[in-house]
Amino acid sequence: MCDPRKIPVNSQKFGRNRQGFSHGHETGIRVLAFSCFYISLLCVCVSSLPPPAAVLFLENMRKKVDDRIRTLIDNGVKLRHRSMFVIVGDKSRDQIVNLHYMLTKASLKSRPSVLWCYKDKLELSSHKKKRVKQVKKLIQRGLLDPEKADPFSLFLESGGVQFCLYKDSERVLGNTFGMCILQDFEALTPNILARTIETVEGGGLVILLLRSLPSLTSLFTMVMDVHERFRTEFHTQTTARFNERFLLSLASCKACVLMDDELNILPISSHIRSIKPVSVAEVPK
Numbered sequence: 001m002c003d004p005r006k007i008p009v010n011s012q013k014f015g016r017n018r019q020g021f022s023h024g025h026e027t028g029i030r031v032l033a034f035s036c037f038y039i040s041l042l043c044v045c046v047s048s049l050p051p052p053a054a055v056l057f058l059e060n061m062r063k064k065v066d067d068r069i070r071t072l073i074d075n076g077v078k079l080r081h082r083s084m085f086v087i088v089g090d091k092s093r094d095q096i097v098n099l100h101y102m103l104t105k106a107s108l109k110s111r112p113s114v115l116w117c118y119k120d121k122l123e124l125s126s127h128k129k130k131r132v133k134q135v136k137k138l139i140q141r142g143l144l145d146p147e148k149a150d151p152f153s154l155f156l157e158s159g160g161v162q163f164c165l166y167k168d169s170e171r172v173l174g175n176t177f178g179m180c181i182l183q184d185f186e187a188l189t190p191n192i193l194a195r196t197i198e199t200v201e202g203g204g205l206v207i208l209l210l211r212s213l214p215s216l217t218s219l220f221t222m223v224m225d226v227h228e229r230f231r232t233e234f235h236t237q238t239t240a241r242f243n244e245r246f247l248l249s250l251a252s253c254k255a256c257v258l259m260d261d262e263l264n265i266l267p268i269s270s271h272i273r274s275i276k277p278v279s280v281a282e283v284p285k
Helices: 023-048 051-057 067-079 092-107 126-141 151-157 166-172 190-197 225-230 241-252 270-274
Strands: 083-088 114-118 161-165 177-182 200-210 256-260
Touching: 067 083, 067 092, 067 200, 067 256, 083 092, 092 151, 092 177, 092 200, 114 166, 114 190, 161 166, 166 190, 177 190, 190 200, 241 256
Parallel strands: 083 200, 083 256, 114 161, 114 177, 177 200
Antiparallel strands: none
C-alpha cells in the first residue's frame, strides 16, 4: 500500500498554463488519493480483528447465529423435549430476546409465555425502568415505532412475562410456561430448580444466566446462599458438592448448550459438535 503523500504529480501535465487539468483538479486528485488510502486502511484494520470484534465494529452488519442453536431449539419443539441454554457474560440478558424469537418461529403458535425467576433484584437501571414505562405508554397509544424501540424493553412490555422471587417459587407450581429464565446462580437450590423447570412445557426453553467467569470451574468453589445455614462456630468451611455435580450434569446433557453473551458456543463436551436435525422417523406422531 502506497502513501498518498508520495504520489507524484506531473506539474508539466497538470500545470496551470497547460491544457488538461488545473491546479484545483490537482488538489482534488490528492484528496481522492487520501480518501482511498484511509478506506483501504480501515478495511485492513477490520479484517485483522477476530470475527466477533469485526462484526461489532461494523454496525450495519448482522451477526450470524450458530446453526446448532437453532437446530437444538427446533429439535426440542419437534420432540416435545425441553432445551437448556446457559449464557455466561454480563450482557447475557440481551440474548433472551433472540432466543425467545427463535422459539416463537420454531413453535409456530402464539407467543410463548415467560417465567423470570430471581433472588431479590432484577438489576434494571433507573434509565431502563423509565424506558420501559415510556414503551408501555406508547404501546397503549399505538404510537410505538418498532425500529427505534429497544428490543429488551419491547420484550418486557409486550406481555406474557411473569416475574417470581425464588422464595416464592412454590406459587408457580401447576402453571405452564414456554420459557423459564433463572438468574442469580448463587441463590439456586435443587428444590428451586425442580419447581421452576417443571413448569416449562415440552419443547420450551430453560435459560440460566451467569455473570462473567474466568473459568467455568470457578463455579465449583462459588459460595452459595444455602451454605450460610450449614456454617457453625466449629465448622466455618463448606464444600460445594452440588455445584460440581450440576455442571457435570450440564456437560453430559445432550439438550444443553453453554455459550457466551454473543451466542458463541463454549465447547465443554464432544456432543455439542454433533447437534443435527432430527429425522422424520424420530418425531412422535
